[in-house]
Amino acid sequence: xxxxxxxxxxxxxxxxxxxxxxxxxxxxxxxxxxxxxxxxxxxxxxxxxxxxxxxxxxxxxxxxxxxxxxxxxxxxxxxxxxxxxxxxxxxxxxxxxxxxxxxxxxxxxxxxxxxxxxxxxxxxxxxxxxxxxxxxxxxxxxxxxxxxxxxxxxxxxxxxxxxxxxxxxxxxxxxxxxxxxxxxxxxxxxxxxxxxxxxxxxxxxxxxxxxxxxxxxxxxxxxxxxxxxxxxxxxxxxxxxxxxxxxxxxxxxxxxxxxxxxxxxxxxxxxxxxxxxxxxxxxxxxxxxxxxxxxxxxxxxxxxxxxxxxxxxxxxxxxxxxxxxxxxxxxxxxxxxxxxx
Numbered sequence: 001x002x003x004x005x006x007x008x009x010x011x012x013x014x015x016x017x018x019x020x021x022x023x024x025x026x027x028x029x030x031x032x033x034x035x036x037x038x039x040x041x042x043x044x045x046x047x048x049x050x051x052x053x054x055x056x057x058x059x060x061x062x063x064x065x066x067x068x069x070x071x072x073x074x075x076x077x078x079x080x081x082x083x084x085x086x087x088x089x090x091x092x093x094x095x096x097x098x099x100x101x102x103x104x105x106x107x108x109x110x111x112x113x114x115x116x117x118x119x120x121x122x123x124x125x126x127x128x129x130x131x132x133x134x135x136x137x138x139x140x141x142x143x144x145x146x147x148x149x150x151x152x153x154x155x156x157x158x159x160x161x162x163x164x165x166x167x168x169x170x171x172x173x174x175x176x177x178x179x180x181x182x183x184x185x186x187x188x189x190x191x192x193x194x195x196x197x198x199x200x201x202x203x204x205x206x207x208x209x210x211x212x213x214x215x216x217x218x219x220x221x222x223x224x225x226x227x228x229x230x231x232x233x234x235x236x237x238x239x240x241x242x243x244x245x246x247x248x249x250x251x252x253x254x255x256x257x258x259x260x261x262x263x264x265x266x267x268x269x270x271x272x273x274x275x276x277x278x279x280x281x282x283x284x285x286x287x288x289x290x291x292x293x294x295x296x297x298x299x300x301x302x303x304x305x306x307x308x309x310x311x312x313x314x315x316x317x318x319x320x321x322x323x324x325x326x327x328x329x330x331x332x333x334x335x336x337x338x339x340x341x
Contacts, residue, residue, distance in 0.1 A: 055080035059087035059095055068098045076106055076123070077177060079185040083109070083121040091119045105170055107178045132182060132199050139175050139203065140251040143210050144244055146172065147307070150217030151240050154224055154233060165217040169210055176207035198317040205310040209247070212303040216240070219303070223296040228289055232280050232297050236304070239276055242269055243304050247311045256322030259315045266312040273305045 055075035059068060068085075075083060087095055091114060099119060103109045108124040146168055183200040190196070220236075223229040246265055253259050280301070281294050289297065 053080045054082040054084060056084045056086065059085060059092075061088075065094050065098045068095060069102060072098070072102045073106075073177070076102075076109075077180050077184060079181060079188050081123045083123075085119045085121075087117050087119075090117045095119070105174060105177075107174055132179060132186075132196075135175070135179050135182075136199060136202055136206075137251070139172065139179065139206050140247075142172055142175070143206050143213070144248060144251075146210055147213045147216065147240070147244055147247075150213040151220060151237055153217055154220040154237075165214040169214045172210040173207060176203045176210075179203040195321070198321055201317050202314050205313045209307050209310045212307050215303040216300060219296050219299045223293065223300065226290065226293040226296060229293050229296065232293075235276060235280065236297070236300055239269075239273060239301075240304050242272070243308050243311070246308060247314075250311045250315045250318075253315065253318055256319050259319040259322065262315045263312060263319065266308050266315065269308050270305060273301060273308070277301050 055072075055078075057068070057071050057075070072083060072085075085091065085095060085099065096114075096119070099111065099121065103111070103121070106123075109121045110124055112120045112122050114120075149168075150165065180200050180203045183196045183203070187196045187200075220233075224233065246262065246269055249265070250259075250262050253262055277298070280297050281289065
């Protein structure tokens with residue numbers, strides 16, 4: 001799921017806030033065994049060890065479906081285990097389609113009831129026997145493989161037809177959202193914990209890196225078909241290979257010293273990318289680059305640089321954890337090892 005990125009930082013920022021969404025007319029809260037618990041501000045009850053948090057969404061008249069999806073996803077990432085959608089006079093076909101998309105793109109939510117103006121979902125995959133570090137490790141491998149596949153495809157028959165890259169990205173989104181959800185639930189149950197916060201950040205960064213694999217797969221396929229588009233391919237592939245080696249190193253590092261070295265490497269790669277941009281644009285080997293070709297090259301360079309920037313964010317998580325342990329060492333004696341990402 002795409003989000004706006006802050007230029008030059010590798011950070012993500014939410015898309016500009018829409019006008020306030022009109023809410024359905026207030027109605028009396030039901031009572032009895034099936035009534036909803038009191039809600040905290042923001043429409044969701046707090047996750048607890050004894051019962052599921054419930055997120056309630058009142059769907060406004062004419063509310064865009066993408067807004068409903070974002071609200072559902074936000075509740076999911078925040079740790080809600082049950083979701084109630086209310087719409088007057090009844091649940092519309094558009095809202096039902098949003099719910100089906102949400103169930104398909106996340107992990108195991110199931111519709112419990114759909115009656116009149118109320119639709120109730122419950123998540124069936126609250127926890128997993130696979131640890132969060134193991135999930136992050138697996139997700140990192142998937143993202144690296146996805147990136148390499150997208151660039152390798154430039155020299156082969158196109159794989160981008162029929163939404164191929166988007167479907168591959170959906171698989172990684174699903175894993176990233178699940179990891180973020182588990183980290184949020186554990187933060188809610190255990191309180192502030194730098195390990196869970198770091199896990200949440202790493203999953204978000206890997207999700208964004210995967211988004212750029214989509215850009216590389218789609219734009220690279222067009223580039224090789226454009227006038228003078230073959231010329232930049234080799235240096236672009238070399239730059240991407242270096243970015244992937246940097247990402248693999250970041251995913252494997254477990255100590256602050258190594259993280260610092262990788263942060264230095266990332267800065268050097270960013271400088272190399274700027275130099276490559278000056279060399280490839282506006283000409284390749286003295287031959288002027290047509291505007292469409294130049295735009296494709298610039299887009300590919302930007303995606304590789306964004307990938308490096310997000311890798312830097314992950315390296316910073318490792319460094320921050322090591323610094324936190326150094327700070328606690330003075331009061332606790334022996335220094336514990338830095339946990340793997």
